Amino acid sequence: MSSAAKTLALLSHFTDLRPEIGLSQLCRLAGRDKATTYRHVQALEEAGFVEQNPATKRYRLGPAFLQLARTRERTVPRKAGVEAPLHMLAEATGETAHVAVLSGTTLYALHQLESVKHSTRVLIDVNTFPLHATASGLCALAFGPTELLDLASKTMPRFTPETITTPDALEGEIAVTRQRGFAQSSGGYEHDVHSMSAPIFDQTDLFAGTVSVACVATRVTPELARIIYEHLVLASRGITYNWGGSVPDIIEAAWAGSLTGTEALEPMT
Amino acid sequence: MSSAAKTLALLSHFTDLRPEIGLSQLCRLAGRDKATTYRHVQALEEAGFVEQNPATKRYRLGPAFLQLARTRERTVPRKAGVEAPLHMLAEATGETAHVAVLSGTTLYALHQLESVKHSTRVLIDVNTFPLHATASGLCALAFGPTELLDLASKTMPRFTPETITTPDALEGEIAVTRQRGFAQSSGGYEHDVHSMSAPIFDQTDLFAGTVSVACVATRVTPELARIIYEHLVLASRGITYNWGGSVPDIIEAAWAGSLTGTEALEPMT
DNA sequence: TGTATCGGTTCATATATTGAACCATTGGTT
DNA sequence: AACCAATGGTTCAATATATGAACCGATACA
Incomplete structure (x- = not known):
């Protein structure tokens, strides 16, 4: 499994029922080391795919999806x-x-x-x-x-x-x-x-x-x-x-x- | 730059004006080797972030964005x-x-x-x-x-x-x-x-x-x-x-x- | 027929990823 | 107030993983 695939897989843990996830919880969900998960989340944040709630320090899906979803709908x-x-x-x-x-x-x-x-x-x-x-x-x-x-x-x-x-x-x-x-x-x-x-x-x-x-x-x-x-x-x-x-x-x-x-x-x- | 970041960066090349991109073109846009780009695109495809148009063999944004955009909007x-x-x-x-x-x-x-x-x-x-x-x-x-x-x-x-x-x-x-x-x-x-x-x-x-x-x-x-x-x-x-x-x-x-x-x-x- | 694309694959090389162990903070319990 | 168990975040040696030149077959073109 490539590093990129592992990173992308993190996103699938964000759902309507669990919209915000802390670092440790995300580690457990992903079944991966904390340092690894942290770097992956950093990469996602860099790209706008997640953002950190400043109040809770937990992560949630980022704004990039809205733009990309729009393009997807226009395309297909x-x-x-x-x-x-x-x-x-x-x-x-x-x-x-x-x-x-x-x-x-x-x-x-x-x-x-x-x-x-x-x-x-x-x-x-x-x-x-x-x-x-x-x-x-x-x-x-x-x-x-x-x-x-x-x-x-x-x-x-x-x-x-x-x-x-x-x-x-x-x-x-x-x-x-x-x-x-x-x-x-x-x-x-x-x-x-x-x-x-x-x-x-x-x-x-x-x-x-x-x-x-x-x-x-x-x-x-x-x-x-x-x-x-x-x-x-x-x-x-x-x-x-x-x-x-x-x-x-x-x-x-x-x-x-x-x-x-x-x-x-x-x-x- | 992490491998994951490079992979995610590929997505930013898809826009309303350029909704479908072939492998070679994507290499040139990303300024990266073809094999590398190919593997990155594979990882994206695996996760549903891009899909290949069977007719043209070119890649376009995938259906995963619709779900994630919806969850993002429900969250924030x-x-x-x-x-x-x-x-x-x-x-x-x-x-x-x-x-x-x-x-x-x-x-x-x-x-x-x-x-x-x-x-x-x-x-x-x-x-x-x-x-x-x-x-x-x-x-x-x-x-x-x-x-x-x-x-x-x-x-x-x-x-x-x-x-x-x-x-x-x-x-x-x-x-x-x-x-x-x-x-x-x-x-x-x-x-x-x-x-x-x-x-x-x-x-x-x-x-x-x-x-x-x-x-x-x-x-x-x-x-x-x-x-x-x-x-x-x-x-x-x-x-x-x-x-x-x-x-x-x-x-x-x-x-x-x-x-x-x-x-x-x-x-x- | 020859050439220049294209998407996709291989393999030796070396670079980027990994996770145990480590901090510094925070919030709750005694 | 001292303690404990969480949390988010960091370091570094070991090595697993990403990389790209070269290659392949197919297609399009002239």
């Missing part, structure tokens, strides 16, 4: 971070992968990618996703702001015989979704489409959108569903990271519960 | 209270308004806003402001901690023919700044830029940063200068209040003196 639009995970998702599942973003109370299609594996594939041809009738929508209802549910309950147009059209049924499905960490919709919007969806979070750590796989319904098997779930987890982690967020512990726990039996899944980078 | 709220006063300042003057914060002995760019009034406008494209060559820097020297002057006097690189490069001239300018309550710099850093700057104070009632207006030099008239001064006062009071501080009486008195007499408002000759 949100869509750019979605391309690679979606590609992997579509490849691994052989189905259509897509991402939607929540803006206000509407889920907008942001990007989609079709796998070339099969000659039949699902094409997403809507700009916005109905909340009650799609896996993405259920995901938003389960993990997004609560006002979405009030709005969705008001009008639930029927698209297919499978569409959920009663508030009770909707709430039941949302409960299952919360417990699982994924949403699922079989033919609720378009007849032959089976969809699975996981939430994405941004730098506010709030629900920001969904990543989904839309399958031709006749191809769905338990094995494929499992593969899709596993890769949805990876894609969600990857996109969430790229958008500057972190997956809430409660979601990770739900995923772990749904995927028991598989080895630990590494985040996508 | 600075940016939140700056938006509104800057907006008013930019609107009222028709020029570019910006805020810098002092951390240690360095002035970091915090936020900026360009007025849409004119088709030509000043773009702030630096992360840190040189103390001797900018209005913000002069402001820090005049109203900030005394050790800044020792530091600034040591190295005063010349950026333009107008740059102050002798300690005597610098001290003279600082004296004028103290007396006026504003700093002023005409083309000292970039040739066609005329800048005016007022200090900001935080909850310790010590100098915490600057609020400035950067004008296209050819547009500066005594009338515009007066408007800028008046609105700088308002912006400084507003931001100082928001940061939990209060403007020292001595500064208020200096402002009052500057804004009654007309001669003090004349631009630098």
